[in-house]
Amino acid sequence: MRLFKQLVVVFAVLGVFVGVLMIFAYDVIKIDWIVFMEIQDSYSTQEKPLPVPAQSIPVEGPAYIPGMGAPLNPVPADEISIARGAQLYSIHCQMCHGEDGQGNGTIAAFLIKKKPSNLTSELVQSKSDGSLFLTISNGIFNPNNSLFPDVQFSGQMPPLNENLTVRERWDVVNYIRMLNAAEGQ
Numbered sequence: 001m002r003l004f005k006q007l008v009v010v011f012a013v014l015g016v017f018v019g020v021l022m023i024f025a026y027d028v029i030k031i032d033w034i035v036f037m038e039i040q041d042s043y044s045t046q047e048k049p050l051p052v053p054a055q056s057i058p059v060e061g062p063a064y065i066p067g068m069g070a071p072l073n074p075v076p077a078d079e080i081s082i083a084r085g086a087q088l089y090s091i092h093c094q095m096c097h098g099e100d101g102q103g104n105g106t107i108a109a110f111l112i113k114k115k116p117s118n119l120t121s122e123l124v125q126s127k128s129d130g131s132l133f134l135t136i137s138n139g140i141f142n143p144n145n146s147l148f149p150d151v152q153f154s155g156q157m158p159p160l161n162e163n164l165t166v167r168e169r170w171d172v173v174n175y176i177r178m179l180n181a182a183e184g185q
């Protein structure tokens with residue numbers, strides 16, 4: 001009989017203990033434990049990507065180093081590069097800059113603020129390969145874009161660094177030079 005009483009007491013104590021734990025386990029009394037995955041430096045869908053950490057280098061190697069001017073073209077303008085450039089141009093540029101680079105692509109008419117440049121023009125052709133490369137990479141920055149202050153371009157010339165690898169951008173640059181040669185004939 002004594003053993004029975006002792007057991008009842010032990011279970012009663014245990015019961016109260018477990019009961020108290022349950023109050024916290026089921027958030028009856030809420031304690032803000034940091035256990036949730038969302039409390040961390042990650043970002044969810046539709047959120048802006050995190051800024052690139054300082055001094056990091058892209059997997060393709062540094063395409064250019066900011067502050068050190070326009071890079072030199074490391075890709076020789078051989079047949080392969082130009083053929084690739086032509087293909088890439090027709091996919092990524094032609095809709096704005098037009099089939100032969102005159103700035104009369106199919107959607108050029110809908111770009112109201114600024115028309116796509118004529119890539120065969122003196123103005124564009126006189127620029128260095130590196131300068132064209134940077135334009136393709138970064139687009140054309142418009143600081144007065146009040147409509148989308150967060151967006152670094154105004155829909156005039158978008159940055160295409162995410163669409164084209166470094167090598168592909170140089171191929172396109174080599175092809176742009178050919179546009180001019182074709183024009184001169």
Ligand code: HEC
Nearest residue numbers: 092093096114115116117124132135136140156157160172
């Ligand atoms: C959405 C349309 C659009 C696409 C796609 C586009 N461009 Fe442009 N591009 C423009 C517009 C608009 C301008 C003129 C912007 C300005 O003067 O502010 C421009 C300007 C340029 C210039 C002149 C830069 C200068 O300094 O004068 C070059 C070079 C150029 N684009 C190359 C390209 C190449 C190469 C591609 C494809 C890889 C491409 N663009 C894709 C719209 C486009």
